[in-house]
Amino acid sequence: MLEEVVSTDARENEVTKTCKMLEFPKLKEVELDDLPRFKSITSQSNSDVVPQTLFNQVTFPSMEALDVRNLDCIVKLLGKEMPITSLHKLERMMVSSCDNLPTIAESDSIKLLQKLDFLSVYFCDALEVLFDFEGIKDGSKRNSCLPKFDTS
Template sequence: MFGNLESLALENMHYLKAIHNGNLPRMEHVTRGVSEPALFCNLKQIIVYDCAKIKRLFSESVAKCMVNLQSLYLWSCRSLEEVISMDTQENEITESLSFPKLKEVLLDDLSRFISFRSQPNAVGLRRTLLNQVELPDMENLEISGSGSIEKILSVETPFGSPNRLWRMRVAICDNLVNIAQSNSIKLLQNLGTLVVTECMALNVIFDFEGLNVNKDYEE
């Protein structure tokens, strides 16, 4: 189902509450003897603008198929809390969710946005943007007007993601306290541009507390 869909754009949908509802049928194909879901498998671009009532975009089971997603643009969705929600029949997160081709993420004017992926059983981690989600190819991340995010990267951010990130811009995130925490700072080794403006609660950009540092680099 929707195997040919490459771009999804939703704009000025003031009463839209969800992209999908209920259990969608799952078409499957076989690759190397393994049965895999084909729902939204060719989706490359998602644009959601001015959809005031939508709280989340996709369930975890649907998002697992979006291996070809390359760009995600979300603007002025003031009820949006997360991109991916937990499936109701699951009790906890057991593995990271991967978007291997996602290069660009733009989040703007999302006042209630908390994280890329929900974690109902990990209360202390819920306000970390990139938590338990792998983005190994991401190069550009822009966040503006997302008032509920407290951290961008934390110690629980999967290793190797987003280590190709080259540009990051963060603005008007009122509850943001740091950009990267502890060992997750190593994921920013290729960062070429960092712009941070009007984040009033920000007290530490890079939190080195608990970081294992080679003594040869200590002063």
């Protein structure tokens, strides 16, 4: 039944009015498994803002591992609105059985994955694009946006 970790009412919550991002500075690993109604770490109920990504308005500056399984409601993992300090230490990402997930990372969030050295994606039926470069204007920057994966 879990839909979000932190729920805020944007009209009544003072924290939401003064702070744009919720930060988890010491959290190094996140594992979300078998949560078919889960939409986002944080949301703003009773507002016009609809969470677009799993990490809506939240940062994890120390996160090194992300494991996401069986989350049917998420539409995107990493979106354009994420700050550069969020997930910039992420080394391992595993995504499986997320049936409605069409893309892993949008153009501006790809730069967050510079330390990523392990990526595993399987049983994501709707997945069409791992990394969406559409928003990157300069074609020469596309190759420098992705981490240097070892292909051996």
